[in-house]
Amino acid sequence: MSKRNPLYDFKWCPGCGDFGVKVAIEQALAQRTAERGDSIEKTVIVAGIGCSGNLVHLQEGPQPFGIHGIHGRTLPVAYGIKSGRPDLNVLVVSGDGDFLSIGAEHIGPQARRNLDVTVVVMDNGIYGLTKGQASPTTNVDVVTSTTRYGKLDEKMNPYLFFLGAGVGYLNSQMSSRVKDLAAAIKAAMDYPGFSIVHVQSPCTTYNDTYALLKGDEKQGIEPLAFPIPDSHDPGDLIAAVNLVRTNRIPIGQIYRREGESVPGHERLARAKVNAGVGQASVEELLTGMLITA
C-alpha cells in the first residue's frame, strides 16, 4: 500500500529487523526499474505467512503486484508465476519458519530447476507472529514456549542447507545495514537464476540478537557476524562450505556457481527449439484419432 491504510491492522514491533529489509527492497526495486526503464507493475512480491510476509503490504512508494499466500508455499507460487510469465520480476519474501521449516521441501526442487527468482529470507531465529516458539534457526538449549527443557534439536545451518540443496547464488546480509542489503538484493535480482539473500533480521520482542551479531565490547561480546574476506572465491563451492560451517555469520557473497546460469524457463524454451516441437491444434490431434472406415 502506498499510503497508510486505516483498514490494514498489522504492525511490526518497534526495532524489528524487517523494517530495514522493507526499505532495502524499496531501494533495490527503485534502482532496478530506473535502470531498465521497466514499470514497477512488472514486479511481483510473493510473501509467505509470518511477520516477514507482511512486508508485501508495507511497501511504500510505487506499488508492485503482490501475493500473500499460505504458510510455507512461497516458492511454488513463484514457480507458477515465473514458469508462464518469465517477463515478470519475481521477488520472494519469507522468514525462517516459513522458508526453512514448513517450506523447506520446496528449496531443492526450485534450486535444481534454477527458477529465476530472488528470495529474501528474514531470519530472526524464532516464530514471532505466534509469539515465540522455536524455529529451525533457534539455538540449541534455548527455552521458548515450545522448548520447556531448552531446545533439544540442533540449530539448522541455513547456508549449508542451501548449498547442499544446489542453490547456485547465495548472499548473506544484516537488516541493519540497509545500503549493503539493497545492493545485494538488486544484484541477486539481476542474476539469471535462483538466488537467495539470507538476512539476519532480529526480533526485538522474542530473540533480540542485535548485540550478538554486531558484538559489544563493553559486555565482552565478540561479534557473530564478520565480513567475508576479499580473498574468498565465491565460485569455489568447497571454500563456500568452509566459510559457513562454523556458527559465525559471514556477511557478503558466499557462493555464485561458476559458468553460465541458464534459468529454468530458458532451459525449456531451448529444449523446445532443439526438439523442433510446435503446437498441434485440437482439430489436428482429433483428426489423428479419426476412424477411417
Add this chain to the structure above:
Amino acid sequence: MSKNLVVRFAGEGGQGVVGGAELMAQAAAQGGYHVLTFSTFPSQIKGGPAWGQARISSEPILTPGDYLDVLVCQNQYAYDTNLPDLREGGLVVYNSEEFEIADNSRAIGIAADRMAREAGNPLASTIIMIGAVAQAAGVSVSALEAFIEKRWTRGRASDAAIIQGNINALRMGVEEAKKAGLALEDLEAAPSHDIPRVMIRGFEASALGAMAGGVESFIGYPISPATTMLVYMEQNLTGADKFVGQASSEIEAIASLVGAGFSGRKVMTSTAGPGLSLMGEGLGLAWMAEIPLVIVDVQRGGPATGLPTKTEQSDFIMAMNPGHGDMSVPVIAPGTTEEAFWASIAALNWAERYQGPVILLSEAAIAERAQDIPMPDLSKVKVESRTVSGGAMQNRRYAGDGVSPFPVPGGPGAYVANGSEHDEQGDTTHLPDIHVTMTNRRFRKLEVLNDGTFEAEGTGADIVVLPWGGSKGSARAAWEQLQAEGVKVGWYYTMFLNPLPPTLLAELKTKKKVLVPELNYMGQLAGHLRSLGVNAEAITQYTGLPFKVSDLKAEISRRVQGQ
C-alpha cells in the same frame, strides 16, 4: 445374429490383457462397430490379477457390458474369478500351457505362448487369442488383418515382417477355433456412419477439451489414475507460450497453479483423491484470493492410498468442500467420454467467469475407457476469459459485491492477492464487517454459474433417477429397460453438480423420491441433495468396479415398487 459381443481378457498385469481388449476394440471400431472398453488392474508394474474388457456392438452403447460372451483367460486364477461373469452359453478361450479345463464343451484351449515362439514372434500370443475369439464370434478376420496392417505401419524397415508375423498369429488363432468347432451366434454387420467418428480415451477427451478451452499452463504430480492426462499434456501442450511441468508434490502443484492463475494464465492440473487432499489449503487460497484454476480429480477408491487403480465416486463431498472454512467449490462431473471433452471447456470457462477454483470430477472408469464417439464439433466451442482490469478501479481489485475486473501483473491495478481476509486492495484486515462483506462477495460470485444444463425425461413420474458421473451409462441403460417395461420412473441428469442448475433443483424438490446411483458407501450426492431439501435416496456400490446394468435395474425397480 447378435448385436453385441463382450470379450474379457483376464490374466496378470504385463500379459497384455488390457492391451488385448483395446486392440480388439480398436480393430472393431475401425471396422465400423461401436466399442467401449473397461479395464481393471492392480497397482503394480507387472503381475497381479488384471483384466481388460471390450464391448463391440452394431448399436450405440452406454456401458462395457454386464456379462461376457467370451472370456479369454491366461491362468487358473483368472478363470476361477471371472467365470461368474460369463453368460450362459458363453465361450472360454484359455492358455492350455497354464491350466486345463476338463469340460471342453464350451472352452477352447490354445498353447498360445508356445505357438507364438514357434512362429518366431513371442509377443504375438495375445493376437493368437484374438484370432480365436474373432473366428468363434463371427467377427470379420479380414477387417482385423486390415487393422493390423494399419496399426504396425510405422515407417520402419521391420514393418512388413512384424505385420506378416501378427497376421500369421491371427490366422493361427482362427485355425484353433475352427479345430475346436465352437462358435457363438455371428455378430451383426457393422453399421454405416455418415458422421466422422474418433476412437478416443477418456483422459484424451478431457485433455483435448482443456486445450480447446484454452489451457496455457498444466502443472501436475504423477498419481494413478490421473498420470495419463499429465503425460498427454507433456506430449501435446508444447507451443512456445505453453508450460507443462512435473511438480515435486501436489502441494507444490496447487500453489504453483495459484501463482500461474494469478499471473493471468489459464491453468489446470490432474490428480486423484490423495492429491486433492493435499491441495485443500491451496484451493482455499484460490477461493480466497479469487484466482481462476481447474483441478481434474480422477477419482479412485479411497480413503488414504485406498484402491489406486480402481474406480469409485467417493470424492464428491471433498470436491465441494476441499479445505477448511466457508467455501463451496464449483464441481463438474462428466458422465461419458463425449462429456469429458465438453466438461473441460465448461470448467475452464466457469473458473474464468467467476474467478476462482473449479473441480472437474472424473473417475478411473471414464479416464481409462476407450470409445468411439462422434468427432466433437469444434465450431460449438465457446471459450470465455476473465474480464481484465484496464486500471479504472486502480488497486481496488476486490471492490464490489460480485465478480470484478482482474488485474494482470505487468498491467495496471497492482494489488495484493491475499489468502488472509482483506479489504478492497487486498490488504489484511480482521474487521468483522469486512469479513462479512467479503464472505458474501465470494459466495455471491457463484450466481454467475447458474447456466448448467440438465437432462429430464419422464418427468411426470413422482420417483426419478438422478445418477452422476460415470454411473450415468449404467443408470441410463437400466432406465431405458425399465421404460420399455412400463415402469413409471423419471430420468434426470446433469454434469453440473455444484452449483446445481436452479431449475433442476426446483424440480427435484417436487419429487416424492430421487434415487441417486453412486459408487461410494456414504451416498455423498444424495446426502448433499437432502441438505438442499430434496428427498434423495442413494443406491450405492463400493466394489471398485462400475455398476452392472442388471443390478441397477433390479435395485431401481425394487425401490420404485417399495414406495
